[in-house]
Amino acid sequence: MNRGRTILGTWAGFLVILVWCLLPVVWILSLSFKGPDETAAGSPHFLPETWTLQNYKDIFNDGDFLDALRNSFGIAIIATALSVVFATLAAYAIARLEFKGKRAVLSLALAIAMFPVVSLVGPLFDMWRTFHLFNTWPGLIIPYMSFTLPLAIWTLSAFFREIPWEMEQAAQVDGATSWQAFRKVIVPLAAPGVFTAAILTFFFAWNEFVLAISLTSTTSSRTVPAQMSFFVGPDPFNPPYGQLATASVVVTVPIILIVLLFQRKIVAGLTSGAVKG
Amino acid sequence: MSTAVATPATKAAPSAAARSDRTVAENRLGQKLVLPAVVVMLVVTAWPMIQALYLSLFRYRLTTPDDKEFIGVSNYTTILGDSLFWKDTLNTVIIMIVTVAVELVIGFAFAMVMHRIVFARGAIRTAILIPYGIITVVSAFAWQFTFSINNGWVNSWFHWLPWIGPDTNWFGSHWPAMFAIMVSEIWKTTPFMSLLLLAGLSQVSEDMIEAAKVDGATAWQRLWKVILPNMRAAIMVAVLFRALDAFRIFDNIFVMTRGAQDTESSSFLTYRQVIEQFQLGLGSALSVLLFLTVLLLAWLITAMFRVDLAQARGEG
Numbered sequence: 001m002n003r004g005r006t007i008l009g010t011w012a013g014f015l016v017i018l019v020w021c022l023l024p025v026v027w028i029l030s031l032s033f034k035g036p037d038e039t040a041a042g043s044p045h046f047l048p049e050t051w052t053l054q055n056y057k058d059i060f061n062d063g064d065f066l067d068a069l070r071n072s073f074g075i076a077i078i079a080t081a082l083s084v085v086f087a088t089l090a091a092y093a094i095a096r097l098e099f100k101g102k103r104a105v106l107s108l109a110l111a112i113a114m115f116p117v118v119s120l121v122g123p124l125f126d127m128w129r130t131f132h133l134f135n136t137w138p139g140l141i142i143p144y145m146s147f148t149l150p151l152a153i154w155t156l157s158a159f160f161r162e163i164p165w166e167m168e169q170a171a172q173v174d175g176a177t178s179w180q181a182f183r184k185v186i187v188p189l190a191a192p193g194v195f196t197a198a199i200l201t202f203f204f205a206w207n208e209f210v211l212a213i214s215l216t217s218t219t220s221s222r223t224v225p226a227q228m229s230f231f232v233g234p235d236p237f238n239p240p241y242g243q244l245a246t247a248s249v250v251v252t253v254p255i256i257l258i259v260l261l262f263q264r265k266i267v268a269g270l271t272s273g274a275v276k277g
Numbered sequence: 278m279s280t281a282v283a284t285p286a287t288k289a290a291p292s293a294a295a296r297s298d299r300t301v302a303e304n305r306l307g308q309k310l311v312l313p314a315v316v317v318m319l320v321v322t323a324w325p326m327i328q329a330l331y332l333s334l335f336r337y338r339l340t341t342p343d344d345k346e347f348i349g350v351s352n353y354t355t356i357l358g359d360s361l362f363w364k365d366t367l368n369t370v371i372i373m374i375v376t377v378a379v380e381l382v383i384g385f386a387f388a389m390v391m392h393r394i395v396f397a398r399g400a401i402r403t404a405i406l407i408p409y410g411i412i413t414v415v416s417a418f419a420w421q422f423t424f425s426i427n428n429g430w431v432n433s434w435f436h437w438l439p440w441i442g443p444d445t446n447w448f449g450s451h452w453p454a455m456f457a458i459m460v461s462e463i464w465k466t467t468p469f470m471s472l473l474l475l476a477g478l479s480q481v482s483e484d485m486i487e488a489a490k491v492d493g494a495t496a497w498q499r500l501w502k503v504i505l506p507n508m509r510a511a512i513m514v515a516v517l518f519r520a521l522d523a524f525r526i527f528d529n530i531f532v533m534t535r536g537a538q539d540t541e542s543s544s545f546l547t548y549r550q551v552i553e554q555f556q557l558g559l560g561s562a563l564s565v566l567l568f569l570t571v572l573l574l575a576w577l578i579t580a581m582f583r584v585d586l587a588q589a590r591g592e593g
Contacts, residue, residue, distance in 0.1 A: 013390030021404040024419040042427030090314040099307025114521045116571050118544040119564035122551040123325035146321035149314050207412045209528045214552050225414040248415040255410040263403045271476035
């Protein structure tokens with residue numbers, strides 16, 4: 001009796017979670033198939049009355065949006081790659097070596113994770129103009145690196161602590177060179193951690209908005225979230241619901257693909273080290 | 278090892294020296310490996326913060342850069358004497374407290390479901406990661422359209438509620454607009470909260486819960502006396518990171534109201550002074566105040582939970 005109730009409750013909870021997570025996603029998907037006439041007239045129905053691909057055609061013919069998409073991918077991928085390389089070096093040192101200042105590095109990382117990004121908008125705006133980094137890719141890549149490093153360092157050092165490093169020596173005893181021992185033993189063990197850190201870093205860079213609107217001024221470096229927030233369409237009294245929803249769907253596709261492929265790794269990375277002790 | 282100094286030229290001396298050489302080398306290698314990361318982190322945070330501290334003492338407006346003049350702390354007195362600053366701080370605090378409290382409750386319920394569930398674990402984790410991964414701006418648009426008068430579904434689905442009609446304008450007055458902003462914030466970040474709480478929940482020993490059950494504790498007592506106290510570290514990490522994150526709220530407000538209907542937050546005020554008004558001096562003072570507030574909050578929350586910060590980890 002009691003067991004049956006628990007199972008029923010779990011089922012109900014399962015459905016609630018699914019609806020919670022997917023309803024807004026289904027909503028923008030539905031909105032993206034509503035034609036401009038339907039949204040301009042006002043359409044309170046959840047699903048489109050007539051389904052159309054017009055918004056997708058418009059969005060993929062919009063040069064500004066395509067530029068923003070290119071900027072988003074370029075900036076996020078470069079920032080992720082650099083951040084993960086630096087974080088791997090630092091996390092290896094933190095997990096494996098004894099050195100002065102280890103605690104200071106961890107505290108600095110923690111402090112930066114809590115840092116209010118908006119506080120930097122003023123001074124960075126001023127500095128970037130002086131160094132000619134305003135409205136350039138590096139102008140966004142550099143701050144994205146510093147804000148993703150803490151997360152990457154914490155995740156990676158938690159992973160590296162779990163690696164059985166003795167296996168490296170064991171392989172060498174068995175006749176492997178140190179390069180082979182590293183390549184064949186350590187890299188496969190460390191790769192999942194590095195990969196997880198890369199996914200979380202990419203999510204941050206893909207999502208970032210404050211710096212993206214403050215440190216850019218044209219589509220030569222504006223990322224999708226920034227471009228979307230400035231997109232008003234031809235009629236200021238009628239926001240282009242359909243096109244904004246379509247742009248939303250397009251930038252959400254990579255996120256959904258990554259989540260579908262790697263959900264296990266992301267969950268492990270998000271919670272690693274969070275509850276130790 | 279210290280005897281090596283006293284004993285002249287014994288065999289102990291070289292080995293001690295070699296060992297300390299190794300320690301020195303390890304120390305150096307360690308520092309070398311963390312150096313690039315530390316430099317990048319400092320260049321973009323510590324240096325601009327010092328810059329902000331300096332600029333905050335000047336009257337400095339980019340539209341009239343030649344008027345730059347040292348004015349001491351009067352930017353700070355201007356801000357602290359301005360009711361707009363306090364109104365925005367109050368908004369931010371309300372958003373922070375309400376969203377974190379709601380997320381904690383819903384997040385815990387979600388964590389319980391995910392902990393108990395035996396089927397479709399992959400499916401539920403995939404679903405829960407979608408709001409986590411989705412761009413905040415996209416979430417803001419999705420909910421803005423949801424609450425829209427002529428294109429949203431809230432008014433048509435919930436018109437049977439006494440305070441909602443077919444033409445309720447959610448962005449037309451303060452509290453409904455705040456409500457819409459908070460819904461978007463809660464929707465997007467509850468999954469993160471629930472995953473952290475799930476990790477904490479899975480560390481609570483089943484034996485302890487079973488023992489409490491045998492001793493006759495009700496489900497409610499088991500929750501409050503056994504489960505929650507044993508997840509204190511996880512709850513504290515979740516609350517700390519979410520509270521600081523919520524305090525920095527910007528994206529949702531920018532997209533949904535642009536600060537209209539007095540929905541401006543501290544971050545939004547700072548942004549507006551710097552980027553829209555080019556008030557670098559005043560904006561820098563706001564930046565410094567925001568930074569200090571976040572420090573104070575972090576200190577308050579850790580003191581409240583009395584948990585070593587080293588257990589916590591970053592969430593960018």
